[in-house]
Amino acid sequence: MPQPLKHDLFMAGNRRHQAKQDFVSGLRAFILNDMANGMKSRYEQGIAPALEQHGQTPADGPAVHNALKDDLYFKFYSSMRYNTQEMVWRSVQHPIEENLDTLQSQASKYLEQEDSAGSSLKLDPDLKLPSNVADIDVHLAPGAYHEEICADDVSAGAVYDHGFNVFSFGMMGENHDDIGHSMANYIKVKFPDFQPRDILDMGCTIGHNTCAWAKTFPDARTTGIDVAAASLRYAHARARSQDCPVHFRQMDATTMSFEDNSFDVVFSSMFLHELPKKGILSTLREAHRVLRPGGILLNMELPPNSELSPYDSFYLDWDAYYNNEPYYKKFRDQNFFSLLSEAGFQDEKHLSFITPQYTYMSHDDYVQAVTSTGDFDENTGRLAEGVQWFGFGSWK
Amino acid sequence: MKKLRLDTKNKRPHFFTDPAVDAIMTALLETMSENQALKERILALEQLLAEKSLIEPGDVEKVKLSEGISQELAEEQQQFLHDAFRALNAPMQSRSQRQAEIDE
Ligand SMILES: C[S@@+](CC[C@H](N)C(=O)[O-])C[C@H]1O[C@@H](n2cnc3c(N)ncnc32)[C@H](O)[C@@H]1O
Numbered sequence: 001m002p003q004p005l006k007h008d009l010f011m012a013g014n015r016r017h018q019a020k021q022d023f024v025s026g027l028r029a030f031i032l033n034d035m036a037n038g039m040k041s042r043y044e045q046g047i048a049p050a051l052e053q054h055g056q057t058p059a060d061g062p063a064v065h066n067a068l069k070d071d072l073y074f075k076f077y078s079s080m081r082y083n084t085q086e087m088v089w090r091s092v093q094h095p096i097e098e099n100l101d102t103l104q105s106q107a108s109k110y111l112e113q114e115d116s117a118g119s120s121l122k123l124d125p126d127l128k129l130p131s132n133v134a135d136i137d138v139h140l141a142p143g144a145y146h147e148e149i150c151a152d153d154v155s156a157g158a159v160y161d162h163g164f165n166v167f168s169f170g171m172m173g174e175n176h177d178d179i180g181h182s183m184a185n186y187i188k189v190k191f192p193d194f195q196p197r198d199i200l201d202m203g204c205t206i207g208h209n210t211c212a213w214a215k216t217f218p219d220a221r222t223t224g225i226d227v228a229a230a231s232l233r234y235a236h237a238r239a240r241s242q243d244c245p246v247h248f249r250q251m252d253a254t255t256m257s258f259e260d261n262s263f264d265v266v267f268s269s270m271f272l273h274e275l276p277k278k279g280i281l282s283t284l285r286e287a288h289r290v291l292r293p294g295g296i297l298l299n300m301e302l303p304p305n306s307e308l309s310p311y312d313s314f315y316l317d318w319d320a321y322y323n324n325e326p327y328y329k330k331f332r333d334q335n336f337f338s339l340l341s342e343a344g345f346q347d348e349k350h351l352s353f354i355t356p357q358y359t360y361m362s363h364d365d366y367v368q369a370v371t372s373t374g375d376f377d378e379n380t381g382r383l384a385e386g387v388q389w390f391g392f393g394s395w396k
Numbered sequence: 397m398k399k400l401r402l403d404t405k406n407k408r409p410h411f412f413t414d415p416a417v418d419a420i421m422t423a424l425l426e427t428m429s430e431n432q433a434l435k436e437r438i439l440a441l442e443q444l445l446a447e448k449s450l451i452e453p454g455d456v457e458k459v460k461l462s463e464g465i466s467q468e469l470a471e472e473q474q475q476f477l478h479d480a481f482r483a484l485n486a487p488m489q490s491r492s493q494r495q496a497e498i499d500e
Contacts (some may be wrong), residue, residue: 015433015436015437015440016433016437019432019433019436019437020429020430020432020433022432022436023428023429023432023433024429027428027429044409073410074411075412076411078409078411079411079412079418079421080421080425081418082408082409082411083422083425084425086404086422087425087426087429089402090402090465093400093402095400096400097397097399097400098397100397100398103474135405136405136406137404137405137406140404141404142400142401142402142403142404142405143401144401147401149398149399149400150398155400159400187437321409322409324406325403
């Protein structure tokens with residue numbers, strides 16, 4: 001169930017809106033747990049054995065997709081998942097639209113505060129939106145991260161935040177910051193001598209995971225960049241309302257304006273898979289450039305297809321075909337380490353790992369869990385019970 | 397009121413052979429969510445009445461509907477079922493058959 005967000009920009013909506021959001025969230029949990037399991041066992045117990053008998057065992061994700069596409073269960077699963085994704089956004093767009101004036105004035109209280117040593121926002125009105133943002137309603141969100149309908153608009157950020165709440169049925173941490181906490185704490189626990197002074201989050205959207213880095217490393221200066229002004233304004237107000245010190249900049253990650261050697265950590269989460277291949281390489285090259293020697297690039301991502309069974313590849317690739325994530329499969333088909341090497345990082349300095357969710361266990365249990373090395377399994381990157389996160393990157 | 401854009405720019409994929417089934421699925425899921433919201437509201441009302449001591453918790457379970465209301469409910473249910481399943485009872489013809497008849 002979606003929980004009220006713990007910051008001042010939370011717009012609860014009326015009783016009917018909330019009940020519908022609860023319904024959509026519960027429906028998603030049902031589809032992603034019960035129905036997903038049902039579809040998998042139907043495949044494993046009926047469809048795959050039948051194909052095997054004819055020597056046609058599906059060898060990869062697309063082959064599984066082909067084997068399933070005429071199956072009634074797949075059709076129901078897909079249709080329901082697609083519809084539910086649309087309903088996620090609609091269920092929050094209606095109340096946000098109705099409360100737009102309140103939302104805007106709530107945000108402006110924070111946006112009008114003076115810059116401080118820990119917190120600022122700089123927008124770049126001349127920035128040209130890349131087509132991966134401008135031309136696609138990514139994950140079926142109308143208006144994506146950036147569309148504006150009023151002056152100093154924060155609505156796109158609000159829709160993302162509230163929609164994420166319905167989408168993740170309470171599995172992403174108190175303020176959707178579990179990924180940030182899990183990744184930052186992984187670094188802190190595994191490399192206790194590493195003390196970053198400057199941290200960058202690329203493609204930070206509403207700064208939910210950026211804040212987790214700022215909280216985990218309070219002595220560092222944390223910066224978040226994104227191309228979407230409406231999301232960044234919201235991010236800035238949201239961070240301030242939680243007393244979380246972050247500097248937000250409107251900037252394209254493929255051509256950053258930071259000086260060389262500016263950061264000790266360059267982080268991204270769920271970001272690279274939304275870029276076309278050229279953009280991924282430019283971003284990784286830029287990350288290498290702005291990192292200081294001894295610094296680390298760390299990307300939280302969905303796992304590469306090479307690490308997954310054909311069925312699990314198909315299962316994650318569903319989003320590429322049906323959830324307006326056109327680059328998602330192409331990215332996951334690549335060798336992530338080769339990409340890093342191509343971007344200038346040295347082979348022997350690459351790393352990749354799996355981490356459990358930090359938010360839902362004690363710190364001691366987390367330390368215990370990450371010191372025994374985890375492995376890929378069917379729950380890696382898959383939002384359902386038992387999810388664990390995948391990270392990869394490189395030291396410079 | 398300023399309006400957010402509610403529809404996506406992309407074409408919608410249809411998963412069933414007949415796209416009508418996909419459209420019905422959309423309406424069905426929306427109806428389910430509306431139904432859930434109504435149910436939630438009724439439960440809230442019951443709780444409110446109990447909190448205001450107008451009823452005791454569990455009273456609603458004990459209420460015996462009057463003869464008149466019971467009958468009205470039964471009639472409404474029959475009418476609802478006829479409405480909902482009218483497609484099953486009506487004789488059907490293909491669209492091309494219909495066109496042919498008119499063109500005859
Ligand atoms: C899926 S969101 C990332 C969400 C967030 N990092 C998280 O952890 O949930 C992708 C973000 O990347 C931004 N983006 C896309 N292309 C970009 C680019 N070239 N440079 C900077 N940001 C970009 C989008 O505006 C969007 O906010």
